Amino acid sequence: MKKILISLYGNDVAPRFDLATEVLIASMGEDGQVVDEKILVLPQASAEKLCHMVLTEDVQTVICGGIEEEYYQYLVWKRVEVLDSVIGPANVVMDHYRQGTLQSGDILLKRRQREGDENS
Amino acid sequence: MTPISAANILGLFNLPVPLPFLLDEIPLGLAVLDAERRIVLVNRALEGLTGFVQQEAEGIPCSYILRNKNCFDNCPFLQMRAASEPVVQEGDIINRDRQKIPVRVTFAPLRNAEGKVVGYLEAVEDVRALRAMDSSNRKPYSFGHLVGKSPQMERLFQVLPIIAQSDSSVLITGETGTGKDFVAEAIHQASPRARDAFIKVNCGALPETLLESELFGHQKGAFTGAVENKPGRFRLAHNGTLYLTEIGDLPLSLQVKILTFLDDKVVYPLGSTKGFQVNVRVIAATHRNLERMVHEGRFREDLLFRLNVVRLQLPALRERGDDIRLLLDHFLHTYVSQFQKPVQGFSPKALQVLLDYSYPGNVRELKNIVEYALNICQEDLILPKHLPAYLTESRPPYGEPAREEPSPSVLAVPVGDREESLDWAAMERKMILEAMVKAKGRRSKAAELLGWGRSTLWRKMKQYGMDS
Known part of the structure; x- marks a missing residue:
């Protein structure tokens, strides 16, 4: 069983780890299927409290947007995998993670074409 | 529809002027947004500040790219x-x-000609330099994020402002965790380039082909997947500082390109014959012994000479004497106010353990230890039981320090209360382990370092179950 934490901003990955007030914690079985999923609402945004939650919830992978170096290093030091600077809806990001294709810096948000573009 | 890179300004001159070219020359981060606050165009200064280039940012809501605190509330x-x-x-x-x-x-x-709002303009100014100048932020025994009062650090603090004022290349060396990144940033912040970008590139983090494109940029169509022009980190750092960390991991082919750049200050993107003149100060850092790498043919001697204009060797924490105590108090104070815990300090025993430890991970490790202890501690004082277990065990957690220079006292075992509490078997085991690491696993060399015969080493390793 593997636990993944995604910091949320609405339905998307929160642009900033330290300002996220909601997180999705998913438990994934050996076969890559999500067996349990819960959304936790935090009383206030705090990178320290989120790091603490990652450790107490025994999370193995954190998926987030921007994260400060010191929190990134702290989590890595604690042997937590951190995929940061990810932009996109949480469900799409989760699918990519399950397929093993998600990387730090991935932008999975649908881009809006400018007015007048052929595909708009 | 024409790509945004081809958007022109008409009527200013006889011929149309490309808008991105104009914005790129403004030394202030600029973002043009549509009416739904999605990025239409970012200039070079903003690319440098955020790390997101035009192709990545275009069409994405501004809050995901800028990630400003104010975006959310x-x-x-x-x-x-x-x-x-x-x-x-x-x-x-x-x-x-x-x-x-x-x-x-x-x-x-x-606004358009009719006064209707069609989009927005964001101008982003980096105020790190202003904050650094603010006297209220100045602390004793510090420079930027660096803290220390040992003679080595005092000397460093004296030379850093002088080095910052020049444009010479700087080579920062020192073990992992000694603060090479902080020194590089402190030099940039104290320099006349502080208003412009400080771009960091980890030369060891990317494969060779990607690194070349990352550093020098590429021309559209230069290789499969190069669908747009990419400016590269050198051009993003124009008028600012480019910090090449882990320069010792730079492949030889790229060392030649960096060397050429340091000579003529011109960047040639991949697939382009046209060069771009850029004004960039280069700061490089590594924990490797570059002189030895030159000797082994893994690093170009001429590049070392060009980078080695100003050499800053950062001392390991174990060589900084009283700084360990100063840093323990500094980080304790920082985390106490961050975590809002009523911890007063360290108990004498915990302090002794911390002062006796050799800190192979240097300041970074010390900082992590204090943070860990403060997280665990529910009392007024940090006791030995609040410290990471490996501090009170005989086995080092991460092996030896990441230094390459031969140590004068290869098998010097630190003497302190903690060490005295170990029994002889544990001490001998530790000595064998250290010798084996130093000898890179060669038993005959390890035996020589220990002053034993090979058979004695073999017997003792078997005795301690270390022979598998």
């Missing part, structure tokens, strides 16, 4: 009407290099 564009005046706000952003940067952002509506 106080976005001024939400209240902006056609008649609104520009609004200035202070905040902070977290860029792709995981740096938190204080910024001053000016938000202004963009």
